[in-house]
Structure formats: structure tokens, C-alpha cells
Amino acid sequence: MASSEERKGTIIVTGANGGLGSAIVTKILSERELAATHSGLYTVRKAANASALKTVLNGAPQSHKHEILEMDLGSIASVRDTAAKLNRRVAAGDLPPIRALILNAAYQDSEEIKMSDDGYEMTWQVNYLANQLLVLMLLQSMDATHGRIVVIGSWSHDIDDKRNTNGGEPYKGWDSLYPGAEELAKGGWSKPDSGGGWYTGYRRYGASKLCAVMLMHELAVRLGQDPDLSNIAVFGLDPGAMSSDITRRRGLGMKVIIKGLMPVLAPIMVYANPNGTFRTTRKSAQDVHRLCWEVTPPPKGKLLYANGTDELETSREARDEEKRKDLWKYGLEAIQLKHEGTVLKNWQ
Structure with a gap:
């Protein structure tokens, strides 16, 4: 087994117990040299409930040094505490620098609005705010030469993407997913009682993913302007529609389609059209791996956003x-970041 000094880097995967998250870990383990030379930190909200991840890790090669970390993305304090501990471990040499930070975790609720203990709408906090805090804090522990940040996006972030009409028209009559940060953060937009059933939750999810893509762009620009961090590359990935637990807060009909029919049909659809609407978690995990270790980094200050293996332009609002x-700016105020909380020079 490689010692911490011999290891090339650390891989962090958030939401590692979910459908795509556990598939990403499976892909890492299948790459024997990668698994042997990199430490894996796989985050979940509750380790006791991470049965899918534990099953995958039971088959990990002995050479793969890994840990399951608890981190609640619905809690600013939890994210801050986890990031601070990781920074201390990297600084002490207990962990090698972060080679790949894969921000995979996501939250979606089509039935109701849930507010976090911090006072923010949960979809927005998990899908955007937690990522902003985590990235800004962990930059000091990134591999400044080869580090890559990969954020999982969604076609739902683009109000003009025709894939949003699969199964309905949630954006019909709407021309924007960004009414302002305060409206999204405080759950004042697209409320369940505004009519439209699951459309209201889909719009909130799409808006949160728009915020995540905005974060990708803004982070890429700011890193590109920082002489010490400009080699860290930022990627986004639209993984398509997959069978995953993110649909557990959807209606029964959608659950039957996502959990019942899609696992059977998706492999056939991927074979016919690899970057089509419906994909397997295995295919999307391969696309994550490709962005982390195979794709040429985009020019400094630029984001590379992929739909599977195809490069895709992000939405007009994201740009x-x-x-x-x-x-x-709103996110910085929400997380109450201080100067010592990040090494990014132009963070404000």
C-alpha cells in the first residue's frame, strides 16, 4: 500500500451514497492504479445509513486508502467544520493535496418546501450554498498544479432547454429562473401553494442548479485571476436523467418511471445514444472520471461544461x-466567510 507521502492526491466525492455517487466510487475502485495512488474521502449525511456506499467499498482493493465522512450539506456549521478538519489534515501531511473535488450531492423536493436550521430553502442550500462554502474553504488544500473541481449540473438549469418538456411543461409561461438570491434562498419563489403540483418543486430545483452553474462560472473566472490558483480547472457535467434516490420526494408515478422502468431501459438508450436524455449511473460516472483525469483543462478563467462527453453551452442566465x-455576494453573506476562511485572493 502506498504511504501518504507516495500518494498522488486525495479524491473527495460528496453525496457518495446516492445512485451517481456510489457509481463514481465504483469507477474509482475499478481503476486500480488510481485507487492505489489516491486517498478517497466519501461524504454522506449519515454514515449509519450509507448502505450503498458501504457495499461498494466492501469490494475496494486493499491498496485503496479511504474513509466515509459525515457532512450535512443542509448545515453551514457542518460544512465549515468538515472543511476546516480536512484543511488541517492536508496541512499536517496526513492527507495529500486534493486532486479531484467532485461535488455530486443534490437535493430535490417536489412536494413541499423544507427550510434548513440556518433559515434557507433546503434545495438552494444543498445544491448551491454548501458548495460555495466548501469550495472556498478547501482551495487551500487543492493541488494547485493539477487540481480539478467537478460540479454536477442539470439541464433543468436552462429554462430554454427542450429536455425540460419531458413529461410536462414546468417552465411554460416563465422567462427566468433567477428572481434574485433572496427569493430563492428564503423559499419565497415557486411555492407549492402557487399551483402547478410537482412543477413548483422542479422549478426550485432548476433554479438551484442554475445557481450551481453560476458558481462554476464565477469560480472559474476568479481562479483564473489568481496567480497561485489559476491552474485549478473547473468543470460542470450534465449527467442526464438517471435512476437515483433524488426522486424519492417525487410523486408515485415518477418514482415508478425512474426506479422501475429506467434501470431496464437506460442501458439500451445509452447504447443507442450515449449522450441522450436517459443514461445509466455507470455512464455518467465514466463521464465524471473523464473530466477528472482525461480531458484537457479549459483555458484559464473559463468553465468547461459537458453534456456527457459533448461540450455544452450553459444557459443565458448562467452567463x-x-x-x-x-x-x-449573497452567498458570502449567508456563509459569513471571513478573509482567513479562503486563500482565494479576489473572493469578495
Whole structure:
């Protein structure tokens, strides 16, 4: 087994117990040299409930040094505490620098609005705010030469993407998913009682993913301007529609389709159209691996956003600099980041 000094880097995967998360870990383990030379830190909300991840790790090669870490993305304090502990471990040499930070965890609720103990709408906090805090804090522990940040996106972030009409028209009559950070953060937008059934939750999810893509863009720009961090590359991935537990808060009909029919049909669909609407978690995990270790980094200051293996332009709102800056500033206030909390020079 490679010692900590011999290991090339650390891989962090959030939401590692979910469908895509456990598939990403499976892919890492299947790459024997990668698994042997990198430490794996796999985060979950509750380790006791991480049965899918534990099953995968039971088959890990003996050479793969790994840990299951508890981190609640619905808690600012939990994210801050976890990031601080990881920074101390990297600084002490207990862990090698972070080679790949894979921000996979996600939350979706189509039936109701849930507020976090921090006072923010849970979909927005998990899918955007927690990622902003985690990334900014962990930059000091990233491999400044080869580090890569991969964020899982979604076609739902783009109000003009025709895939949003699969099974309905949740954006019909809407021309924006960004009413302002405060409206999204405080759950004042697309409320369940505003009509539209599951459409209301889908819109909130799409808006949170828009915020995540905005974060990717803004982070890429700011890293590109930092002489010490400009070699850290930022990637986004639209993984398509997959069978995963994120649909557990959807209606019965959608659960039957996602959990019952899709596992049977998706492999056939991937064979016919690898980057099509419906994909297997295995295929999307391979796409994550590709972005982490195979794709040439984008030019400094730029984001590379992929739909499977195809490069895809992000939505018009995600490319709106004024909206991005508004969201970034609001997020900083929400997480109460201080100067010593990040090594990014132009973080404000």
C-alpha cells in the first residue's frame, strides 16, 4: 500500500451514497492504479445509513486508502467544520493535496418546501450554498498544479432547454429562473401553494442548479485571476436523467418511471445514444472520471461544461455576469466567510 507521502492526491466525492455517487466510487475502485495512488474521502449525511456506499467499498482493493465522512450539506456549521478538519489534515501531511473535488450531492423536493436550521430553502442550500462554502474553504488544500473541481449540473438549469418538456411543461409561461438570491434562498419563489403540483418543486430545483452553474462560472473566472490558483480547472457535467434516490420526494408515478422502468431501459438508450436524455449511473460516472483525469483543462478563467462527453453551452442566465455577482455576494453573506476562511485572493 502506498504511504501518504507516495500518494498522488486525495479524491473527495460528496453525496457518495446516492445512485451517481456510489457509481463514481465504483469507477474509482475499478481503476486500480488510481485507487492505489489516491486517498478517497466519501461524504454522506449519515454514515449509519450509507448502505450503498458501504457495499461498494466492501469490494475496494486493499491498496485503496479511504474513509466515509459525515457532512450535512443542509448545515453551514457542518460544512465549515468538515472543511476546516480536512484543511488541517492536508496541512499536517496526513492527507495529500486534493486532486479531484467532485461535488455530486443534490437535493430535490417536489412536494413541499423544507427550510434548513440556518433559515434557507433546503434545495438552494444543498445544491448551491454548501458548495460555495466548501469550495472556498478547501482551495487551500487543492493541488494547485493539477487540481480539478467537478460540479454536477442539470439541464433543468436552462429554462430554454427542450429536455425540460419531458413529461410536462414546468417552465411554460416563465422567462427566468433567477428572481434574485433572496427569493430563492428564503423559499419565497415557486411555492407549492402557487399551483402547478410537482412543477413548483422542479422549478426550485432548476433554479438551484442554475445557481450551481453560476458558481462554476464565477469560480472559474476568479481562479483564473489568481496567480497561485489559476491552474485549478473547473468543470460542470450534465449527467442526464438517471435512476437515483433524488426522486424519492417525487410523486408515485415518477418514482415508478425512474426506479422501475429506467434501470431496464437506460442501458439500451445509452447504447443507442450515449449522450441522450436517459443514461445509466455507470455512464455518467465514466463521464465524471473523464473530466477528472482525461480531458484537457479549459483555458484559464473559463468553465468547461459537458453534456456527457459533448461540450455544452450553459444557459443565458448562467452567463449573466451581473446575476452571478449578485448571487456570489449573497452567498458570502449567508456563509459569513471571513478573509482567513479562503486563500482565494479576489473572493469578495
